[in-house]
Amino acid sequence: MNDKAMNPADAPLYPIREVSRLTGVNSVTLRAWERRYGLIRPQRTPKGHRLYARDDIARIERILQWLGRGVPVSQVRDLIDQPETATPAPDTESGDWDSQRQQLIAAVEALDLSRLEALFNQSLALYPVNVALAELWHPALAQLEESWGDKLGAGLQRSLLEAFLRTRVGTRLYHANHVARGPRLLVSRLPEETHQLGSLLLALAASHEGYRVVLLDDAPPLNELSLAVDRLHIAAVVLVSAQAERSELMRRQLPRLAEQLAIPVCLAGPVTRIRAADLENSGLEALGEDPVQSASRLGPLLSH
Incomplete structure (x- = not known):
């Protein structure tokens, strides 16, 4: 089947992989929205393949807008089926x-x-x-x-x-890296961060943004990061921590690393709040504590 099929009225119809590319919603999610909640109703070919019209794509974009406002998927259908002028602002706290x-x-x-x-x-x-x-x-x-x-x-x-998350996120990164075309990121922990939860969520968020993510389990020696950047063709280094980290590291070693590398050296997690004063004019990029916002802030840094 071609990437774009035409119905008798010459209105374009799109297969699910193309709709996924256009909207950023993976095919598993599109099928779940259809089967479990009736949010979208694609047409079918004689062989049962889903075909989506432009109206379906517009509906998916409206679904994403409501989800982005914090509305649970179970409540979205009632909202998008109302005329926009009559749609009340949802009380997301009651979701x-x-x-x-x-x-x-x-x-x-x-x-x-x-x-x-x-x-x-x-x-x-x-x-x-x-x-x-x-x-x-x-x-x-x-x-x-x-x-x-x-x-x-x-x-x-x-x-x-x-x-649990290391296995599941690692599997998703493995498959996503094979199809992603974005810049390659190195994501790791800072030395005093002994846990992985922050770096795992950030790696998953960055992968969703289309980056190819190299996730290290342990904090690498700083003097070996330049080798990693060179050999792995890294476009940005993202170091995550919920700790204050050592003053020597924050005030001297990391700024020196940022000066040496020709790519952005970014920090994420609570360390960006704890050490906010030290990060000013340090040459380091503070992405913040929220993994989704941190991943979205990488774009402008890598487009320069």
Whole structure:
């Protein structure tokens, strides 16, 4: 089948892979919106292949707008089926995002891998990655971080969640890197950050933006980063931490690295807030704490 088929009225119809390319919504999500919620109703070829009209694409873009405003997918149909002039602003606080976050937190606290697997697959099937991260995974993990502290079982919960996400995110990066055409990023932790959750979410957000992501499990020696940049053809280095990190590193070593490398050296995570004063005029790029916003801020840095 050609990338674009024509109906009898010569109005263009698009196969699902083309609609995915045009809208940024993967085919799994498009099928889930159709089957589970009836949000879109594509036509079918005699062999059962989906074909989408321009009106379908416009409807998908409206769905994305509502999701981007924090509306859960379960509420979107009622909104987009109303005339735009009559559509009220949604009360997103009354949606089911909070319920989904609490389910995710409960699954982690109960060490329920089956439930965790189901929530992960469901969230990334029903929502674009950036929406799932912004509304579910990032706030839920932030809530877990606040509750863990020295609580009994917190270390096991964190380790299990990190191992789970490392496998799932790693698999998605592997497949996405084969088809992505964007610049290649190196994502890693800073030396005093002993956990991976922040770098995993950022890597997933960057992959969604079309970057090819090289994710390192451990903080690399700073004096070897230039070798990594050269051999791996890296366009930007993104270092993630929730810690304050050493003053020598923040005030001297990292600015020196940024001066030596001919590419952006970026920091992400709470370190950008904790060390905001040290980052001014340092030559380092502060992307912020939110993984989705951090990934979106890379674009202007790499377009120079």
